[in-house]
Amino acid sequence: MLEEIKITTTQKEQVIDITPEVERVVEATDALQAGVFVYVPHSDAAVNIQEFSTSSPPPLNRLLHKVLQDEEFHEPRTGAAFVAPTEVLIAAQGKLLLGEGQRICFYEFNGPKERSVYVLVIPAK
Secondary structure (H helix, E strand, C coil), X not given: CEEEEXXXXXXXXXXXXXXXXXXXXXXXXXXXXXXXXXXXCCCCEEEEXXXXXXXXXXHHHHHXXXXXXXXXHCCXXXXXXXXXXXXXXXXXXXXXXXXXXXXXXXXXXXXXXEEEEEEEXXXXX
């Protein structure tokens, strides 16, 4: 099952927790076990699995800000290249297998924009 998630970003650079949306896609398949692929088809946006809290920026975000302050690296595509467009997960018993505190984070590097994230769920046989 392939599902598109629409995201509207509101800032030039933004991190959005998309875990609930990906979980809904997985649950809709009724697959007990599956491979789950999350793909961002934009050269200036990306996806990452990491610990996430709304009260403080993700650790990766802090690192990116340090690197991207250098004028040589301040292109939106550079941030996306550091993070990557794809994550691969596993679902078991119909739920994503994520570690404690782990979330699926969408990274915007050139907003605000309308964005797409594709989730492909491949049930195990």
